[in-house]
Amino acid sequence: MKINTIRFGEIDIAEEKILSFERGLPGFSDCFRFTIISSEETDPFLWLQSLEEPDVALAVINPFRLFPDYAPVVNETDLERLGNPSDEDILALTVAVIPVKYENMTTNLVSPILINLKNNQAHQVIMENSNYQVRQPIFEQVQQLLAGTADESEGGGTDAGSDT
Numbered sequence: 001m002k003i004n005t006i007r008f009g010e011i012d013i014a015e016e017k018i019l020s021f022e023r024g025l026p027g028f029s030d031c032f033r034f035t036i037i038s039s040e041e042t043d044p045f046l047w048l049q050s051l052e053e054p055d056v057a058l059a060v061i062n063p064f065r066l067f068p069d070y071a072p073v074v075n076e077t078d079l080e081r082l083g084n085p086s087d088e089d090i091l092a093l094t095v096a097v098i099p100v101k102y103e104n105m106t107t108n109l110v111s112p113i114l115i116n117l118k119n120n121q122a123h124q125v126i127m128e129n130s131n132y133q134v135r136q137p138i139f140e141q142v143q144q145l146l147a148g149t150a151d152e153s154e155g156g157g158t159d160a161g162s163d164t
Contacts, residue, residue, distance in 0.1 A: 006055040008037060019115060019122040031056055044145055045096060060093040061107055066141035072112050074125055081123045085116040106135040
């Protein structure tokens with residue numbers, strides 16, 4: 001499938017790379033299908049590109065690369081929306097905000113995007129009563145990661161099944 005995007009121009013997306021957000025994403029009510037685009041130029045950030053809206057591409061990052069001890073608590077309802085995947089089959093990403101003054105970049109650790117790698121179902125979880133921040137500063141961690149000094153563990157890792 002070919003799509004035109006504002007950020008990446010025309011790209012070819014394999015059907016098996018299409019993610020389905022049954023309930024969409026908060027703030028993007030017309031967007032239900034996305035793909036993940038990686039670019040060496042923007043590593044460690046990835047792009048969650050909408051297939052319905054060419055101008056919607058969200059910067060996302062694997063939070064475990066920056067915060068190895070990150071432990072989102074996911075309730076049973078959220079897991080059911082994904083098809084009840086095992087922990088190993090979940091990819092967690094968080095939306096990043098990279099402003100012009102990039103030293104102020106943040107990521108939303110309260111609302112991770114969870115992707116079932118077996119069926120490509122995706123859902124943004126909103127954790128209640130979380131000790132994490134919606135605007136967690138990440139500039140220092142990204143700098144360490146780029147310098148090769150951050151722990152680069154690539155896990156999914158959730159407290160699946162825990163109700164909060």
